Amino acid sequence: PVLSDISFSIKGGEKIVMTGFNGIGKSTLLKTLISQIPSLSGSFRFSEQVKIGYFEQELAWADIEKTPIQIVSDAYPSLTIKDVRKRLAGCGISGKHAMQEIGTLSGGEQAKVKMCLLMMKPCNFLIMDEPTNHLDALAKESLKTALEEFEGTVLLVSHEEAFYREWTQKVINIEKKI
Known part of the structure; x- marks a missing residue:
């Protein structure tokens, strides 16, 4: 397990960013949340109304x-x-x-x-794994505007504070406990 002892909740319509060191397990956590990989332990649940849209950072x-x-x-x-x-x-x-x-x-x-x-894709909960990685300044600004205007919930992994600082309500900082 990369991450352990992590607990958080997200309310409908919230815009949340998750930060932390590279390799700490943020992408793994997101892939677990969308059931792309199985959870090694712990649990999570989404409301029945949630329709997830997922942006994977890998360009596969x-x-x-x-x-x-x-x-x-x-x-x-x-x-x-x-x-x-x-x-x-x-x-x-x-x-x-x-x-x-x-x-x-x-x-x-x-x-x-x-x-x-x-x-x-119709969705009301966006899970986005570093969507700004390959974007130029204009594309980032367009994405920021779209996410600000999105009426649903956003869980974003990002290392670019300037991108998310103005429109997110909460920052979840994932750090390895030694």
Whole structure:
């Protein structure tokens, strides 16, 4: 176990940030909360009304040769190509990048595609693992505005205090107990 003796609660609509040293277990905790990995001990529960949206910091894709248009179309087959392009453009993906293989795009462009997919998923509880890692200043500002305006709950892992200081209500600082 990386983390032990941690306890916290989050109320609906709260904006919470989790900080702590790299490698301490923040990402592992988030993956446990979304049931991507099993809990080694302890327990947690979400309200029945919670619909989770998750942003993973790793830029992993099932097929790195697919374009953002193909990725979004595969996830939402009922959308027209025009609608897919419009959604991608709304997240800052240019027409050129929308037709480029995802594996050839920069980290920032890949993160924007992930944001686009997340924005299309109905949710009221966002769990975001270092979403600003690959974003430029303009994209970070857009994300900050979107998270401020989001009416649901946000649990964010971040090391960038300037990004979250103004809009979060609580900071959970995870530190290893020696």
